[in-house]
Amino acid sequence: MTQLSAEEYVESLLTRDEQLEQVKEGIRSRSMPEISIAPGYGKLLTLLVKMTGAQRILEIGALGGYSGICLTRGLGDQGKLISLELKKEYADVAQQHLNEAGLGDKIEYRVGEALHHLQQLADEGQKFDVFFIDADKGNYPNYLEWAIKLANPGAIIMGDNALMHGRAMDPEQNGNAVTKMRQFNQSMASDPRLEGVVLPAYDGLAIARVR
Numbered sequence: 555m556t557q558l559s560a561e562e563y564v565e566s567l568l569t570r571d572e573q574l575e576q577v578k579e580g581i582r583s584r585s586m587p588e589i590s591i592a593p594g595y596g597k598l599l600t601l602l603v604k605m606t607g608a609q610r611i612l613e614i615g616a617l618g619g620y621s622g623i624c625l626t627r628g629l630g631d632q633g634k635l636i637s638l639e640l641k642k643e644y645a646d647v648a649q650q651h652l653n654e655a656g657l658g659d660k661i662e663y664r665v666g667e668a669l670h671h672l673q674q675l676a677d678e679g680q681k682f683d684v685f686f687i688d689a690d691k692g693n694y695p696n697y698l699e700w701a702i703k704l705a706n707p708g709a710i711i712m713g714d715n716a717l718m719h720g721r722a723m724d725p726e727q728n729g730n731a732v733t734k735m736r737q738f739n740q741s742m743a744s745d746p747r748l749e750g751v752v753l754p755a756y757d758g759l760a761i762a763r764v765r
């Protein structure tokens with residue numbers, strides 16, 4: 555028998571989640587990018603929301619709603635998720651998937667440029683307990699600044715793809731997205747406004763708590 559990778563092994567311990575498999579199938583059937591987070595990663599999102607008792611979550615980058623379902627599952631009765639998505643077609647698919655999961659009334663999609671909506675949320679005086687950043691990598695440092703502005707004290711900020719398939723630590727790579735991701739990672743690990751760490755799990759998971 556061939557040996558499993560660490561990620562394959564830990565994922566193999568989990569019970570298959572039909573709801574989330576349906577989301578992946580919905581993404582595949584529409585030829586959307588198959589870059590949803592892994593099942594164990596999704597479970598961590600649910601757990602973090604439950605463990606912190608978060609009531610208000612902001613997601614940046616919805617794709618097909620996979621992480622949206624995972625985050626929303628952790629919310630209590632009064633909880634709510636706002637999710638920013640550039641493409642209307644993706645937000646519509648995500649909303650449909652949340653509806654199918656019985657979670658449609660807990661999520662609000664806002665379509666268009668995230669930076670516009672972040673300003674709008676600030677103008678509305680909205681604050682959040684958990685942030686999940688999983689959108690265009692070149693804007694991660696901007697999204698982090700907005701998350702800190704929109705954070706309740708003690709809020710949790712997470713960022714997907716901190717390693718960018720190894721490009722983050724490849725000295726030959728110096729394009730805009732990777733440079734901005736390095737800046738984001740450095741802030742997550744050492745910005746004095748945060749207490750955080752970057753984990754080499756999956757494609758890199760950055761997680762911080764706002765002081």
Ligand code: DHB
Pocket residue numbers: 589590688689714715757
């Ligand atoms: C890729 C993966 C992601 O999780 C993402 O948010 C963007 C791109 C990728 O594998 O290219």
Ligand code: MG
Pocket residue numbers: 589688689714715
């Ligand atoms: Mg991602």
